[in-house]
Amino acid sequence: xxxxxxxxxxxxxxxxxxxxxxxxxxxxxxxxxxxxxxxxxxxxxxxxxxxxxxxxxxxxxxxxxxxxxxxxxxxxxxxxxxxxxxxxxxxxxxxxxxxxxxxxxxxxxxxxxxxxxxxxxxxxxxxxxxxxxxxxxxxxxxxxxxxxxxxxxxxxxxxxxxxxxxxxxxxxxxxxxxxxxxxxxxxxxxxxxxxxxxxxxxxxxxxxxxxxxxxxxxxxxxxxxxxxxxxxxxxxxxxxxxxxxxxxxxxxxxxxxxxxxxxxxxxxxxxxxxxxxxxxxxxxxxxxxxxxxxxxxxxxxxxxxxxxxxxxxxxxxxxxxxxx
Numbered sequence: 001x002x003x004x005x006x007x008x009x010x011x012x013x014x015x016x017x018x019x020x021x022x023x024x025x026x027x028x029x030x031x032x033x034x035x036x037x038x039x040x041x042x043x044x045x046x047x048x049x050x051x052x053x054x055x056x057x058x059x060x061x062x063x064x065x066x067x068x069x070x071x072x073x074x075x076x077x078x079x080x081x082x083x084x085x086x087x088x089x090x091x092x093x094x095x096x097x098x099x100x101x102x103x104x105x106x107x108x109x110x111x112x113x114x115x116x117x118x119x120x121x122x123x124x125x126x127x128x129x130x131x132x133x134x135x136x137x138x139x140x141x142x143x144x145x146x147x148x149x150x151x152x153x154x155x156x157x158x159x160x161x162x163x164x165x166x167x168x169x170x171x172x173x174x175x176x177x178x179x180x181x182x183x184x185x186x187x188x189x190x191x192x193x194x195x196x197x198x199x200x201x202x203x204x205x206x207x208x209x210x211x212x213x214x215x216x217x218x219x220x221x222x223x224x225x226x227x228x229x230x231x232x233x234x235x236x237x238x239x240x241x242x243x244x245x246x247x248x249x250x251x252x253x254x255x256x257x258x259x260x261x262x263x264x265x266x267x268x269x270x271x272x273x274x275x276x277x278x279x280x281x282x283x284x285x286x287x288x289x290x291x292x293x294x295x296x297x298x299x300x301x302x303x304x305x306x307x308x309x310x311x312x313x314x315x316x317x318x319x320x321x322x323x324x
Contacts, residue, residue: 015081016133019126022089023137026119029100030112035143037109038117043159047107048172048212049095050114051165056087057118058160064125065155077129084122091173092118098218116142121154168208172216175209178240178247179220185316186238187263188254193223199231199246209245236322257320264320268313275306 043051060083067076096115099107120141127134127148138148179196188194196216200206206229209216213225233239237248278299281287288296 052169054160
């Protein structure tokens with residue numbers, strides 16, 4: 001008997017929809033392009049976003065080919081799922097939108113060339129697993145095309161390997177994630193523009209982040225972005241630590257103090273009550289004598305989670321006091 005979860009099948013449907021929608025977005029910006037633009041790409045002349053995605057595509061090609069050679073079809077599918085959903089769609093397409101919609105002809109042309117190259121290779125990699133949707137998309141790409149079935153399967157391109165781009169992109173994504181975390185934790189409205197201060201003592205990282213300030217602003221809805229080597233936390237600012245880099249967002253004017261204090265107090269009371277309940281269990285001799293070890297371990301884990309949550313709530317309340 002094979003275990004078949006319907007929610008997994010639903011997840012596969014969402015993945016196909018993701019491919020379709022990504023291709024539809026790409027085609028909006030590629031329909032007038034010469035298909036040859038994807039064949040002559042010089043990564044050394046490209047901005048970070050393009051160098052990063054070409055490097056990641058190269059790694060995906062290598063891993064998929066190896067998995068197929070070893071008959072590990074599930075591993076091939078997993079690599080492609082991660083690449084398409086998390087990297088191509090969630091990061092790369094968002095990263096280059098401002099270039100595709102912008103007036104800079106050079107930046108737009110670079111984005112179109114790399115976008116087409118990545119899309120073509122991704123469709124070829126996906127074709128053995130998702131043949132129908134990839135064939136359909138293939139025929140609406142720019143230029144006259146035969147069936148994708150007769151196309152050569154992608155092979156790694158040595159010029160696309162770029163460890164430096166991978167390292168700098170990881171830093172960029174970590175900072176974007178940190179700023180988004182502050183937005184979420186401080187309950188800042190998604191449409192509100194914020195000011196960001198980044199303190200980075202490392203010379204190399206500082207130079208990299210300074211060069212990426214424009215992209216950081218675009219992806220985080222930031223009005224001003226300051227990257228400094230030295231500095232301190234501004235009064236009333238929310239903070240996030242990414243490795244050795246400090247991120248600060250002043251909250252004045254962004255948060256309704258009374259409303260947020262009431263929310264946090266309610267959440268604090270609820271969490272303290274739950275914490276007390278769990279601690280009561282572990283202080284109960286009968287429970288400790290009869291409960292299985294895994295149940296007791298789960299209660300201890302809950303206590304740790306709630307204590308960490310209370311620390312966050314208290315830090316949030318302290319920030320709100322500073323805003324008064």
